[in-house]
Amino acid sequence: MSVGRIFRSIPKDQHPDEVRMTLGEHLDELRSRLIRALVALFVGAMLCWFFIDEIMGFLTSPLFAVLRANGIETRMVALNPAENFITFLKVAVIVGFILSAPYSITQIWGFVAAGLYPHERKWIRMFAPASIALFFTGALFLLLVAAPLLLSFLVTYKNTLPNYDSLTRILLTRVETMPVNQPTPENVWPATQPIPTYENDPADPPESVPWINRTSRDVRIRIGDANYILAHLEDVHKLNRLDPMMRVADYVVFILQLSAAFGIGFQVPVVVAFLATLGILSTAQMSKYRRHVIFGMAIVAAIVTPPDVTSMMLLLLPMIGLFEVGLLVGRVIERKRATQAANAAK
Numbered sequence: 001m002s003v004g005r006i007f008r009s010i011p012k013d014q015h016p017d018e019v020r021m022t023l024g025e026h027l028d029e030l031r032s033r034l035i036r037a038l039v040a041l042f043v044g045a046m047l048c049w050f051f052i053d054e055i056m057g058f059l060t061s062p063l064f065a066v067l068r069a070n071g072i073e074t075r076m077v078a079l080n081p082a083e084n085f086i087t088f089l090k091v092a093v094i095v096g097f098i099l100s101a102p103y104s105i106t107q108i109w110g111f112v113a114a115g116l117y118p119h120e121r122k123w124i125r126m127f128a129p130a131s132i133a134l135f136f137t138g139a140l141f142l143l144l145v146a147a148p149l150l151l152s153f154l155v156t157y158k159n160t161l162p163n164y165d166s167l168t169r170i171l172l173t174r175v176e177t178m179p180v181n182q183p184t185p186e187n188v189w190p191a192t193q194p195i196p197t198y199e200n201d202p203a204d205p206p207e208s209v210p211w212i213n214r215t216s217r218d219v220r221i222r223i224g225d226a227n228y229i230l231a232h233l234e235d236v237h238k239l240n241r242l243d244p245m246m247r248v249a250d251y252v253v254f255i256l257q258l259s260a261a262f263g264i265g266f267q268v269p270v271v272v273a274f275l276a277t278l279g280i281l282s283t284a285q286m287s288k289y290r291r292h293v294i295f296g297m298a299i300v301a302a303i304v305t306p307p308d309v310t311s312m313m314l315l316l317l318p319m320i321g322l323f324e325v326g327l328l329v330g331r332v333i334e335r336k337r338a339t340q341a342a343n344a345a346k
Helices: 003-008 023-050 052-069 083-099 101-114 118-156 165-171 248-265 268-278 283-288 290-304 309-345
Strands: 211-213 218-223 226-232
Touching: 023 052, 023 083, 023 101, 052 083, 052 118, 052 248, 083 101, 083 248, 101 118, 118 248, 118 268, 118 309, 248 290, 248 309, 268 283, 268 309, 283 290, 283 309, 290 309
Parallel strands: none
Antiparallel strands: 211 218, 218 226
8 A cells, every 4th residue: 555545544435525635745735834934934024123113112111111110210231232133133033923923823724724624624714813813812912911910020029128227237346437428508409499390201391400200200300402310219218129120132032932922822712622623522521621621721831931920820811711712612613513414414
């Protein structure tokens, strides 16, 4: 028996339209679809490079919003001269991959469909758009909902330590009294001219007159056409702070990896409904082993998210809900197929 015959396992009386592709045809199909996906990735990356500033602003906005809300200086650092360029290039490629994901997912589903019988391929046309929509929904859920909550927890966790200055002075065997710098009339802001305070920067502030920005908690001043920060205000009761110093490369990789993880995690209902549709697993079987499935999803969520319970739960809970949605869709499909089979039997 030939290799193609073994691969297809086609009975002699099978209709020609039900013939699957041979192994060689499958490999050719895989190669052509991979080439198309790579071309789409290149085009997406080039497009993103032209809008890299807007993309970086969108990706960093959750972090900067959390830093501003907690009175922390809104800046990130680069630790080597090429870091900004390399980071921006990575972002263009990764976001280009995300933008080209609909086409790439279509190619993946097309390759899967090539190995199915024609009567099975109609389900691919139904599941592929849902898979694409859920991928983007998961990525946007991370950026707009989960990321602010997650970053707020991580940035503010234990960021203030207790002050033991008085205990330190008691334990010291010798304390030198340092002279206190007394203010002089030259370095004291006139009491009759209090520093003006605004929620945000005024539209047209006077030059060389400082003001306080309540939102950013900065003392600012205008010189020429630009505004400058004179000082960042710190709560005197929280001087022993552990403020995060974010590295731009680490943050961008962190947020994009989470976006991809959430996009993939949101594929759960499509996978569940697809398995039920093809009869690989019934919804009754998946419901029976629900606890095992949830345990598996918890392991996946723990692996693809940072090592904290908050980020894991932000991914796991939507996955559990989407698993139940997939079961509902699968039951509807199973009932529809059973009805069609009963009508055909009549």
